[in-house]
Amino acid sequence: MWSGQPHPDEGHPPPLEAVPVPWKSVGPCKSHRESLGGLPETPAGEEAQGEEGPAATQLDVSRLRSSSMEIREKGSEFLKEELHKAQKELKLKDEECERLSKVREQLEQELEELTASLFEEAHKMVREANMKQAASEKQLKEAWGKIDMLQAEVTALKTLVITSTPASPNRELHPQLLSPTKAGPRKGHLRHKSTSSALCPAVCPVAGHILTPDKEGKEVDTTLFAEFQAWRESPTLDKTSPFLERVYREDVGPCLDFTMQELSALVRAAVEDNTLTIEPVASQTLPAVKVAAVDCGHTNTCALSGLACACRHRIRLGDSESHYYISPSSRARITAVCNFFTYIRYIQQGLVRQDAEPMFWEITRLRKEMSLAKLGFFPHEA
Numbered sequence: 001m002w003s004g005q006p007h008p009d010e011g012h013p014p015p016l017e018a019v020p021v022p023w024k025s026v027g028p029c030k031s032h033r034e035s036l037g038g039l040p041e042t043p044a045g046e047e048a049q050g051e052e053g054p055a056a057t058q059l060d061v062s063r064l065r066s067s068s069m070e071i072r073e074k075g076s077e078f079l080k081e082e083l084h085k086a087q088k089e090l091k092l093k094d095e096e097c098e099r100l101s102k103v104r105e106q107l108e109q110e111l112e113e114l115t116a117s118l119f120e121e122a123h124k125m126v127r128e129a130n131m132k133q134a135a136s137e138k139q140l141k142e143a144w145g146k147i148d149m150l151q152a153e154v155t156a157l158k159t160l161v162i163t164s165t166p167a168s169p170n171r172e173l174h175p176q177l178l179s180p181t182k183a184g185p186r187k188g189h190l191r192h193k194s195t196s197s198a199l200c201p202a203v204c205p206v207a208g209h210i211l212t213p214d215k216e217g218k219e220v221d222t223t224l225f226a227e228f229q230a231w232r233e234s235p236t237l238d239k240t241s242p243f244l245e246r247v248y249r250e251d252v253g254p255c256l257d258f259t260m261q262e263l264s265a266l267v268r269a270a271v272e273d274n275t276l277t278i279e280p281v282a283s284q285t286l287p288a289v290k291v292a293a294v295d296c297g298h299t300n301t302c303a304l305s306g307l308a309c310a311c312r313h314r315i316r317l318g319d320s321e322s323h324y325y326i327s328p329s330s331r332a333r334i335t336a337v338c339n340f341f342t343y344i345r346y347i348q349q350g351l352v353r354q355d356a357e358p359m360f361w362e363i364t365r366l367r368k369e370m371s372l373a374k375l376g377f378f379p380h381e382a
Helices: 030-036 043-162 193-199 222-233 242-255 261-273 328-348 356-374
Strands: 276-280 294-296 313-317 322-326
Touching: 222 242, 222 356, 242 328, 242 356, 261 276, 261 313, 261 328, 276 328, 313 328, 322 328, 328 356
Parallel strands: 294 322
Antiparallel strands: 276 313, 313 322
């Protein structure tokens, strides 16, 4: 008689209660139907049921095993799909992170460039402001120096005017009272001879006599006049024109060729740029003047020729604060060249309303003054 539970040593599968699946019956049997009715089974039915039970159990186990294999395969496929999706999303996130990193690097680089440009612009503005401030301070310093000099001259003139009375006139203010043999040069600023002679009428009120006309013969040099007319059609200060090239070679160059070659070159450049200033040296009797400048040389030595002589004038080149004392001869040579350049600048600016021939003779006269100054002749008041 089979009891329904085989012994473990017999190698049979475990009882049905140990399997976690519902029992699937092959089919109802007669003995089972009879058991429901409470009737006892026959021994033959019990033996048939004992033979069919192990086969059904093995079939259920094989089905369970196949179903578990299918579940595992489906689970592994699902996990692989999920892993593939996760890897794909991770790859997309990596690409997005790389793109954002590039954008961040680009923004940082642009920010650095913008910061550098802003600092450079700020430094440039500060530098320009400092340059403007320095230039303004320099101009203010020069203006104060000129004001001090003018105040000293005004004080000296007031002193001369106060000391002049009808009973005892000051002969410095009234040179016509001096005899011709005792008349000396005036002190202070004087108009140059070339300018005064051009503006002086036929009767000179100071000298009190009629000027005699020039008795010298004149003849126009056709070559020089042709060069002047060609230059007059398009006046310029370019030294390459035949007219100015000749004047530079024959008059300007020799007239400004002094012993001190380095200073001579600076003087020539200042004359051409119209930045040279000639100032009279204050007399020892005038009050002391505080001038914001540096004096180069000595009043008894000419800075251009190097000769020992009384220097009553000094020059200043451009915006330089240095002054150079010059002799009367050096001043006459510089003044003659300056008069020539002033006249041709007037022609260039259209301020001279004359025909070609009078203009040519005036330029010839100025060239004559340069030649005489180069040879050592100069007016006594120079």
